[in-house]
Amino acid sequence: MNEIKPSKLERNIDYFTLRQEVEEFLYDEAETLDQREFSAWLEMLSEDLTYFMPLRRNVKYGDHAERENTREGEDISWFEEDKWTLSKRVDQIFTEKHWAEEPLSRVCHMISNVQLLSAAPNVASAEEVTSKCRFLIYQNRVETESYFFVGKRTDTLRKEAGDWKLLRREIILDQNVLLAKNLTVFF
Amino acid sequence: MDQYRHFDELVNLEQGTIAREIFVDEDIYNQELEKVFTRAWLFVGHESQVPEPGDFFTSRMGTESVILTRDFENKIHVLLNNCTHRGMKVCLYDEGNSATFTCPFHAWSFAPDGKLVGVPHENELYSHVLEKDKWALIEVAKMENYKGSIWATWDKTAPDFFTYLGSAKAHLDLALDSLDGSEGGTEVFGGVHKWISPCNWKVPAENFCGDSYHNPSHISVDMIGIGPSAGQGEKGRRDNELADAQHVWVSFPGGHGIHSALKPENNAYIESYKDNPIVEEYYRHCYEERQKRLGDDARLVPFVGTIFPNTSYHGRQPRALCAWHPNGPESAEIWRFFLVDKGAPKEVKDMLRRYYMRYSGPAGMTEQDDMENWNYATAGSRGTIANRLPYNYQQSQNIHKINDPVPGLVSTQMTEENARQYYKCWSSYMQDKSWDEIMSHPAQVKDERI
The missing domain is CATH 3.90.380.10 (Naphthalene 1,2-dioxygenase Alpha Subunit; Chain A, domain 1)
Known part of the structure; x- marks a missing residue:
């Protein structure tokens, strides 16, 4: 369910043009988050956003496609939420009493390996585009705490009133027991 | 006996004080593993995680890995996830269904009730020596399925749940x-x-x-x-x-x-x-x-x-x-x-x-x-x-x-x-x-x- 097949889209000028647009969005978003412009980041999210991060389980080979990740809509995951919840997370930081982010962590998002998986109605004039990337997020907190979050992301962007907005984000964090005490960073 | 008096000083109810070292001291921590975690009743998991015979869920008691299993007679067990031959985990999965747990090291294999059921080359290498019933996976001393929640203790003298x-x-x-x-x-x-x-x-x-x-x-x-x-x-x-x-x-x-x-x-x-x-x-x-x-x-x-x-x-x-x-x-x-x-x-x-x-x-x-x-x-x-x-x-x-x-x-x-x-x-x-x-x-x- 969660491992999307390698991109089958033809590599042509339309593909690379659209990929560049997607990359620009993703890099802008990373920059916005790393600059702690949380309200501006929320502006980049569609009102219909789904933000999902499953748990990862050790299962038998052959079962992994079906059972490695917890299921959206059925199981307990790390995140299965919408824009309302993410807005609450931002509001929480703004209270200045969110001790897990007060003082703010230093966070650095690195996004790479961007590939387009699908575009609708087509690559040349896309209104909706799904891409996959790798992320490496570094969090440094208080004095010496540091955490690395590494994994894959599948993002769907939708054009709303001429601007790309994030419609769906699936975050595949490559950890079983979470090695961080908290998931306060936005992915 | 000094070591014992020490604990009454660390936890001083008359004064209403508790020494900070009980939260960081390495020696106290190591003693806890023996004195608390091998005796007390610990929560292991839930029966709804192992609904069918052969189902298992890998859990933890103290610092050690255990497997919650349902055997083919529908009985629930809690077994130490540790091969009785050389200590390798016999189950590296978080959950699943299996008729046996076969150790990846030398392939001793164990049934969901813990019994040792397979030893490679048993007849040639272990004839008249190995008493298989003595080498089952270590099972908890007591287990209770309370309204679906599974609890266990390693201490056979512990009070019932x-x-x-x-x-x-x-x-x-x-x-x-x-x-x-x-x-x-x-x-x-x-x-x-x-x-x-x-x-x-x-x-x-x-x-x-x-x-x-x-x-x-x-x-x-x-x-x-x-x-x-x-x-x-x-x-x-x-x-x-x-x-x-x-x-x-x-x-x-x-x-x-x-x-x-x-x-x-x-x-x-x-x-x-x-x-x-x-x-x-x-x-x-x-x-x-x-x-x-x-x-x-x-x-x-x-x-x-x-x-x-x-x-x-x-x-x-x-x-x-x-x-x-x-x-x-x-x-x-x-x-x-x-x-x-x-x-x-x-x-x-x-x-x-x-x-x-x-x-x-x-x-x-x-x-x-x-x-x-x-x-x-x-x-x-x-x-x-x-x-x-x-x-x-x-x-x-x-x-x-x-x-x-x-x-x-x-x-x-x-x-x-x-x-x-x-x-x-x-x-x-x-x-x-x-x-x-x-x-x-x-x-x-x-x-x-x-």
Whole structure:
């Protein structure tokens, strides 16, 4: 369910043009988050956003496609939420009493390996585009705490009133027991 | 004997002080693994995780891996996940279904009841020597399936689970029984939160045994509102279901401590879960059913509690069982299992799931702030100068009643009595005291076992 097949889209000028647009969005978003412009980041999210991060389980080979990740809509995951919840997370930081982010962590998002998986109605004039990337997020907190979050992301962007907005984000964090005490960073 | 007196000084109930070193000292930590975790009853998992014969769920007791299995006679077992030949884990999966557990090292294989059933080249290499029935996977000494929750101990002299729980049972029931008051009927959602938190395991156990004083930790979520009615503009991290209730903090022989509440005699339903009318209706219906079923007993409603040593529950908003596994003096590996009524409608399950996720654990807006405090409170127990002053546990000292209005050592105001009794019990384990002695504190409480 969660491992999307390698991109089958033809590599042509339309593909690379659209990929560049997607990359620009993703890099802008990373920059916005790393600059702690949380309200501006929320502006980049569609009102219909789904933000999902499953748990990862050790299962038998052959079962992994079906059972490695917890299921959206059925199981307990790390995140299965919408824009309302993410807005609450931002509001929480703004209270200045969110001790897990007060003082703010230093966070650095690195996004790479961007590939387009699908575009609708087509690559040349896309209104909706799904891409996959790798992320490496570094969090440094208080004095010496540091955490690395590494994994894959599948993002769907939708054009709303001429601007790309994030419609769906699936975050595949490559950890079983979470090695961080908290998931306060936005992915 | 000096080492034993030492623990009475570390946990000094007369003064109401506890030495900081019990949260960071390596030697004390190593003693805990032997003296506490090989004796006490520990929570392992839930029967709903192993519904079919051959199903297994890999869990943890103390620092060691165990496998919760269901054998082909439908019997549940808890087995040490450790090959009796060379110690390799015989199961590297978190869950699944298997007729045998075959060690990847030399391929000794074990049945779901733990029996050694396969030894490569047994006839040539082990003839007349190997008595296979002596080399089964190590099984816990006692196991109890209580309303679906699975508990176990390595100590065959331990009291049975119900004696161990005593009157704390009535409070644990509030998490394990169905919302309509019928017995049991709960299951755990798929997906167990597991994470490493840099705190001593006792810090969160104490937090859940009735530290209601730590509300300032959660001021941010209370300001913004994340509860099941937050979409309707309600502030707070949960609905105010206990607005008219008398809160009670109760400790029990065996070190358990709980925070519950008693609703007034009319036991009126307080509207909650307002973000979804179907969920609201379900809770209202269950509330009324429970009142019909239990009568006056329905006035008791849950908040949180800790079953000694390292299992805690959230009773209602949210609702979960949590194990604080020791993982070094300054590290805990935390596993949380989220509970729900098996028969709840899909809308209810979905709303609860989403609420649980935004409330609890490392991604939970509420518990994130706990984690920060547990982390640095543990680190703060380390300093040489800091260690010259013990921690203050004097809150509501000597203010308690016995078996009034519920069985146990009761306070009707916020108190650190539960923590004091928890550490008193901990110190009894650390002094290798007998089960009779361990189960005799608080001494005044006459246990009314069911």
